[in-house]
Amino acid sequence: MSFLEYAPAPESQAILNLRSEYGLFIDGEFREGHGTPFASISPATEKHLATIAHADAADVDAAVAAARRAYDRTWSRMSGADRGKYLFRIARLVQERSRELAVAESLDNGKPIKESRDVDVPLVAAWFFYYAGWADKLDHVGLGASPAPLGVAAQVIPWNFPLLMLAWKIAPALAAGNTVVLKPAETTSLTALLFAEIVQQADLPPGVVNIITGAGETGAALVGHGDVDKVAFTGSTSVGRAIARSVAGTNKKLTLELGGKAANIVFDDAPIDQAIEGIVNGIFFNQGHVCCAGSRLLVQESIHDEVIDRLKTRLSTLRLGDPLDKNTDIGAINSAEQLERIRELSDVGEAEGAERWTAACTIPENGFWYAPTIFTNVSTSHRIAREEIFGPVLSVLTFRTPAEAIAKANNTPYGLSAGIWTDKGSRILAVADKLRAGVVWANTFNRFDPSSPFGGYKESGYGREGGRHGIAAYLKTAAPALVAAAPARKTVTKGATK
Ligand code: NAP
Ligand code: MG
Numbered sequence: 443m444s445f446l447e448y449a450p451a452p453e454s455q456a457i458l459n460l461r462s463e464y465g466l467f468i469d470g471e472f473r474e475g476h477g478t479p480f481a482s483i484s485p486a487t488e489k490h491l492a493t494i495a496h497a498d499a500a501d502v503d504a505a506v507a508a509a510r511r512a513y514d515r516t517w518s519r520m521s522g523a524d525r526g527k528y529l530f531r532i533a534r535l536v537q538e539r540s541r542e543l544a545v546a547e548s549l550d551n552g553k554p555i556k557e558s559r560d561v562d563v564p565l566v567a568a569w570f571f572y573y574a575g576w577a578d579k580l581d582h583v584g585l586g587a588s589p590a591p592l593g594v595a596a597q598v599i600p601w602n603f604p605l606l607m608l609a610w611k612i613a614p615a616l617a618a619g620n621t622v623v624l625k626p627a628e629t630t631s632l633t634a635l636l637f638a639e640i641v642q643q644a645d646l647p648p649g650v651v652n653i654i655t656g657a658g659e660t661g662a663a664l665v666g667h668g669d670v671d672k673v674a675f676t677g678s679t680s681v682g683r684a685i686a687r688s689v690a691g692t693n694k695k696l697t698l699e700l701g702g703k704a705a706n707i708v709f710d711d712a713p714i715d716q717a718i719e720g721i722v723n724g725i726f727f728n729q730g731h732v733c734c735a736g737s738r739l740l741v742q743e744s745i746h747d748e749v750i751d752r753l754k755t756r757l758s759t760l761r762l763g764d765p766l767d768k769n770t771d772i773g774a775i776n777s778a779e780q781l782e783r784i785r786e787l788s789d790v791g792e793a794e795g796a797e798r799w800t801a802a803c804t805i806p807e808n809g810f811w812y813a814p815t816i817f818t819n820v821s822t823s824h825r826i827a828r829e830e831i832f833g834p835v836l837s838v839l840t841f842r843t844p845a846e847a848i849a850k851a852n853n854t855p856y857g858l859s860a861g862i863w864t865d866k867g868s869r870i871l872a873v874a875d876k877l878r879a880g881v882v883w884a885n886t887f888n889r890f891d892p893s894s895p896f897g898g899y900k901e902s903g904y905g906r907e908g909g910r911h912g913i914a915a916y917l918k919t920a921a922p923a924l925v926a927a928a929p930a931r932k933t934v935t936k937g938a939t940k
Pocket of ligand 1: 598599600601602603625626627628629656657658659660661662663665676677678679681682684685698699700701702732733734830832858902903
């Protein structure tokens with residue numbers, strides 16, 4: 443079969459007005475950091491994008507002090523309706539600057555523009571709109587007696603969805619009346635700094651949102667700071683563990699959103715075409731840099747060969763390359779370190795006896811790239827079936843009965859998400875009920891909505907982001923909620939079957 447060639451269709455960078463240097467955003471203005479500045483590069487070209495300030499312990503102190511002042515003097519005293527107006531304003535500014543934010547995100551992170559433009563940035567706006575609506579209703583929705591903010595929130599986020607993770611953290615914190623200090627990941631600080639400009643445009647009182655850039659030590663200094671009331675972290679399980687240790691024995695409230703090794707379970711009665719798209723979306727969306735990625739495909743033995751054949755055919759049509767090209771499906775791997783980890787674990791997969799298949803595609807000369815890869819003949823003891831690869835690599839296992847599928851799906855130290863593909867509604871409910879995963883998608887995958895709680899079991903962390911539970915994590919109450927107080931254990935989202 444031969445395909446028509448695609449002409450390049452790059453999104454213009456003209457809309458983007460990057461500064462050559464960015465300071466720390468503290469108390470409503472940009473200022474120099476005391477650490478040694480670092481460079482942000484484009485992972486697709488390795489070209490320098492901007493120089494970013496590095497916050498040391500004194501800068502962390504200044505940011506927390508600014509957040510505390512803003513909390514005491516303005517934000518916690520403001521009515522919920524007024525806080526909501528600021529959040530609505532931020533949401534509208536995100537929409538107004540959406541093209542610019544999408545281009546910046548794709549340049550800095552390496553993700554395809556069609557994802558940053560159609561998924562990340564619209565969800566960022568949706569998160570702010572959604573939590574803006576909560577700000578004036580906190581007393582009336584069964585969150586408990588006299589819900590009150592916690593104080594200063596320290597928030598640390600990863601590089602895979604830089605702006606979206608910022609929105610997940612900042613929107614509920616502000617809606618509940620907290621002030622924040624947020625540290626983006628070192629390789630993807632740019633959109634957080636553009637967001638700081640939006641905070642200025644929205645005329646938010648100084649100190650309500652502070653963005654401090656830097657590496658792991660900056661994050662550690664922030665979450666360990668004595669004047670912080672709440673710590674919210676998204677990232678790896680190992681750093682999450684270190685943070686849990688540093689917070690233990692203090693009064694700080696903690697939520698952790700960590701890694702995952704989701705099972706995407708395909709039964710023999712599944713709508714196969716849809717399932718193939720769901721498998722592709724599950725693991726190749728965002729180059730597989732997704733904590734809830736469907737990285738373990740569990741396919742019923744009777745349809746294994748058909749599914750793998752069709753999957754290979756589909757993967758052969760994916761276009762890898764320039765993240766700013768509107769036709770690109772697979773962008774760049776975020777960093778040289780991450781690429782190394784993906785290569786290393788994939789080599790282990792082969793050494794342990796799994797069979798590797800890689801889609802044929804041309805790898806650009808510069809930058810960090812990894813072609814979509816499938817491993818078949820994987821067994822549950824293989825490292826590629828147990829450890830998070832966090833890249834475009836799918837491990838395929840088989841099962842014969844629903845009970846075996848459930849046992850294999852739950853055979854992981856993680857418990858973030860899972861997928862079920864079947865024609866039978868009763869099977870969806872029965873299987874979802876037995877999966878130890880915080881989010882279960884049925885006949886769909888990687889679907890996000892601000893009203894839907896998201897979070898994990900076991901080594902995937904604790905606490906929920908999104909929905910009512912997401913805002914409850916930023917509030918204290920005089921007495922516990924009487925109605926519907928149980929924390930979200932599991933969210934089940936069904937897609938439409940045709
Ligand atoms: P990471 O190394 O844990 O880093 C996450 C963030 O923590 C970064 O901002 C990082 O700064 C900072 N950090 C590093 N060491 C720290 C420390 N000791 N104390 C405080 N902060 C520290 O994870 P990553 O490699 O960036 O992200 C990939 C991981 O995140 C994957 O395991 C993925 O599953 C998980 N993740 C989970 C979710 C979820 O919602 N559950 C969402 C996205 C990603 P630097 O950037 O400077 O290292
Ligand atoms: Mg970068």
